[in-house]
Amino acid sequence: MKVAKSIVASLLAIVFAKAADPAKDSGHGDENGPIVISINSIQLPELLTPETFNETLAQGINFVEFFSPYCYHCKQLEPIWKETYHRFLEESALSGISMRQVDCAANGDFCGKHSIRSYPTLRLYGPNEDNTSYKLITTYPSGGKRTPQNFLKFLRSQYDDLKNDRFNLPVKGEVLTEEKMLKLMNGDIEEPVLVSFWPTTDKETTLKYFEDVHSNPISFKNCYSCFNLAVLWSRITNRLPDLNTAVFNCGGTNSRVCQALNLPFNVNRAQVSPEIYMFLPNSQGGIRVKYNHDLIISDIVDWSERLLANAQAEEVTLDSLTTKMTSLDPRKGLDFLKGPDPNQKQVFIYYYEEGSDTPEDFEIWPHLLQPIMDLTTNTYIYRSRDSQLEDLLDKKYKKLIDYINTPESEPERPLNRETYLARTITSVPTFLVFKDNSMIPTVYQNFSPKEIRDVKKIVNFVEQNQFPLVDRLTIDNYESYFPKFNPEIHDKDEKLVVSFFSSDNKTQTINDYNQLLFIQHSYDYIRHQNRFDLIEEARADKTDKSEKLKGEGIDPKEIIKVLSKKIDHLNNIGNVLTVYVDLDDDQKFLEKTGWISARTKFKPGESIIVSRFGKHYWDRDVFGHKLMTTAQSLRETLSYLLFPSTYVPPENKTTVRPSPRVAGSPYPDALAFLDIIHQYGLFGYLLITASLIGVYTVIKGHRRRSRKAKFLSHKSNKEGFQDAYIELSKHD
Structure with missing residues (x-):
């Protein structure tokens, strides 16, 4: 019973206490990871005061945090701000951009004069024309993610504008009247127009007011997001x-026009933000496309340029497409010198034959723009009737076979024409997919006019195939890689390979990146071979059933039903996406995922396999070793996890079933069995605690009843003996 009480007490302690992370911010590296500078050891510059603010900001560009030491979000930001400062220190000297802070608890009136409405507020200031004072350049987006990576991206983009003297340019464009706005809404324009909509007054919505906002920090009262944009x-x-x-x-x-556009500006403007739309002329569909991402200059510019390209429905040939992509020519194979490419393109080509298309087929184009522009990936759409593109798919597949058979240590994987045709056969028009750094053939398989005009089905296809072959996982694209489960396009067993890189070791980074490309190509071959075998097995099973029914003299209508039953082509089975994270840059982000902690460290060259739609991940391979960024370790483990019934291990290799871990688990490997409780969170601990208390109560009650029964038995025996003794005495 003491043991039971101890277990219950321990579990109750776990329920009501968060497991401590003893190495948090320790800054001490070990054999499991890179050495990290202690956050507490980083010394920030002296705080700005009302007396030093003007003089300091008049001398250069300054990224300023207005904070309060009592603010929860400011305390959360403190280690991130320090890490950013430390990592930007060298660039700061080159770019002339400094990072400074103002304590608004100590300088409340001063912060009030600068219209600081919440903490922390992050602003970029620069000197005025004669360097006697300062002006506001921009603010950090209120919806922008506050991570060292995003802060560094923001500061580097400011430096780019500083070099090109973009800070002092007047606003380009015009203020639209209602009449002109109605023309845009009707598509009655010659060229696309990018329009920002504002929940403002007529006085505030002038180009002069926008230009003066840099020197007027109280502009756009009660609309902080208006001020930001x-x-x-x-x-x-x-x-x-x-x-x-x-x-x-x-x-x-x-206001009537904006209501017709369903803009949510009919509430308190402190609760809304300006919105950005691109209006297209009737020649491009006459639609409007909404910008649905963070208000960051580079993101808005990139989005606009990509939308302009996609809206044109540009006609391409093999030659022109080759100039738009970095590694399209199959004769060259893959470029093993580049390493990770942050600007990889994914191109979807509407492929048609002259005379086979109809006007109805092209009507889908405008409907694809909004969902494609909502993606976080670098995705483009074009049109083509160049038959060389069809040949290119075939050539790339042959190149893929050569590629995955290059290492002598690899088992031979023959070219299987049936498997290739099973994944590429389709009617025309259709969509062909080409990706940078990929030789994998991908085709939108449709067999009727209805399917090529099914916008929802095509959008699902684009969402499935939007990702680069190997991509960097960041806080910005995390939700794209871990979306809400959609049974129409997802399989519940889909996996994500996460490999750990170190930007400090460029040679290993390039080698590991190339290894991931090889793994993805070779696994894709295995995946589609398994898919093809499963489909063939289903067809054979259907034939066997029909033959059996024929032999039993069953009604022919029933046999036809069996033969006409649709076979699932298993398009989603075995899906795997591959990403990498930088241990030097992404430490804080990784800790939030729960894959890495003080108890779980990873080194460059190691990997994990993560469930896209669950809490589990695997850090051991099918051979019982740490999962490494190698073909045998990753590919064999993926094949085992996703196709266990058909998996054949390498010759002379002993395999074991890899055990999953639960993301965020506080338990070391020795106590991994407790993950089954931890995966259900507080509910799991409460349930097991209640169960143990129940068991303890039952056992305790049983022991009480047992003791009572013994007592009563003893008492009964004693009373019986006394009665017998009295009876015998009578006879004496």
Whole structure:
């Protein structure tokens, strides 16, 4: 019973206490990971005060945090701010951008004059024209993720504008009247127009007001998000010199137009943000496409340029497509010198034959733009009737076979024409997919006019195939890789390979990246061979059933039902995506995923396999060793996990069933069996605690009853003996 009480007490302690992370911010590396500088040892510059603010900001570009030491979010930001400062220190000297802070608890009136409405507020300031004072350049986006990676991206983009003197440019474009806005809505324009909509007044929605916002920190009262976008708008419009831009005021007499556009500006403007739309002319569908990402200059510019390209429905040939992609020519294979490429393209080509298409087929184009532009990947769509593209798929597949058979240590994988045809056969028109750094053939398989006009089905296909072959996982694209489960396009067993890189070791990074490309290509071959075998098995099973029914003299209608039963082509089975994370840059992000902690460390060259739609991950391979970024370790483990019934281990290799871990588990390997409780969170601990208490109560009750029964038995025996003794005495 003491043991039971001890277990219950321990579990109750786990329920109500969070497991401590003893190495948090320790800054001490070990054999399991890179050495990390202690956050607490980083010394920040002296805080700015009302007396030093003007003088300091007049001398250069400064990224300033307005904070309060009592603010929860400020305390959360402190280690991130320190890490960013430390990592940007060298670049700071080269770029002339400094990082400073203002304590608003000690300088409340000063922060109030600068219209600081919440903490922390992050702003970028620069000197005025004669270096006697300062002006506001921009603010860090309120919806922007506060991570060292995002802060560094923000600061580097500011430096790029600083070099090109984009800070002092006037706003380009015009303020639209209601009449002009109605023309845009009807598509009655010659060229696309990028429009920002504002929940503002007529006085605030002028180009002059936008330009003066840099020197007027109380602009756009009660609309902080308006202020944030206004300081960016001149730079956005000037970065898009060939695109018409405009602003539109949704307040006052224009409110009816904005209501017709379903803009949510009919509430308190402190609760809404400006919105950005691209309006396309009737020649490009006459639609509007909404910008649904963070208000970051580079992101808005990239989105606009990509939308302009996609809206044109450009006709391409093999030669012109080769110039748009970095590794399309199958004769060259893959470029093993580059390493990770952050700008990889995924191209979807609407492929048709002259005379086989109809006007209805092209009507889908405008409907694809919004869902494609909502993606976080670098995705483009074109049109083509160049038959060489069809031949290119075939050539790339042959190159793939050569590629995966190159290492002498690899088992031979023959070219299987049946498998290739099973994954590429289709009617035309259709969509062909080409990706940088990929030789994998991907085709939208459709066999009727209805399927090529099914917008939902095509969008699902694009979402499935939007990802680069090997991509960097960041906090920005995390939700794309771990979306809400959709049974129409996902399989519940889909996996994600996560490999650990170190940007400090460029040679190993390039080698591991190339290894991941090889693994993805060779696993894709295995996956589609298994898929083909399963389909053939289903067909054979259907034939056997029909023959059996014929032999039994069953009604022919029933036999036809069996033969006409649709075979699932298992398009989603065995899906695997591959990403990498940088242990030097992404430490904080990794800790939030629960894959890495003080108890679970990884080194460059190691990997894990993660369930896309569950909490589990695997860090041991099918041979019982740590999962490494090698073909045998990763590919064999993937094949075992996703095709266990057909898996054949390598010759002379002993395999074991890899055991999954639960993300965020506080338990070391020796106590991994407790993950089964931890995966259900507080509910799991409460349930096991209640169960143990119940067992303890039952055992304790049983012991009480047992003791009572013994007592009663003893008492009964004693009373019986006394009665017998009395009876015998009578006879004496």
